[in-house]
Amino acid sequence: MFFKRDKHDDSGINDMPVAPMPENLSYNPPYNPPYNPVAFERYEKKQDYAPLFVKVEKYRDVLATIAEIRMFVSSMKQLFAVINDLEALRSDAHKIMRATVQRMDKALIEIDTELLRPRGFEIDLPASETEVHQIEDSLTDIQKQMTALKRELEGMR
DSSP states (O other): OOSOOOTTOOHHHHTSOOOOOOTTOOOOOOOOOOOOHHHHHHHSOOOOOOOHHHHHHHHHHHHHHHHHHHHHHHHHHHHHHHHHHHHHHHHHHHHHHHHHHHHHHHHHHHHHHHSOOOTTOOOOOOOOHHHHHHHHHHHHHHHHHHHHHHHHHHHHO
């Protein structure tokens, strides 16, 4: 608004002085290495994927592997449940056997105190071989049963 100018007046542009170029300034284009097609192929991105039908097969393999892992984990859970049940049964059997032995011991002590004995009478009874063999046989049977249970557990795996 302050300076009004005619639209077709180009006289001011042509009258402007041109700045002189310095003499020591020269134009150097950026360095462009020569084109090497072998080097260029090295940097090309290669296709790192297979056709769709191969991917579907790999996906199926992955799903099958995951299903196998799930079945393995499920069987491991069942195995731990069986082991816990066996441990509970073993613990219960151990407690029952201990209580039975304690009751037998109390009964023997009570019977022994009620029997009359002459003074100075002591009996030294060595353990009979039949009792020792019975105990050894019982322990052997228990060991066989435990081995059978272990094999059965390993078969469940």
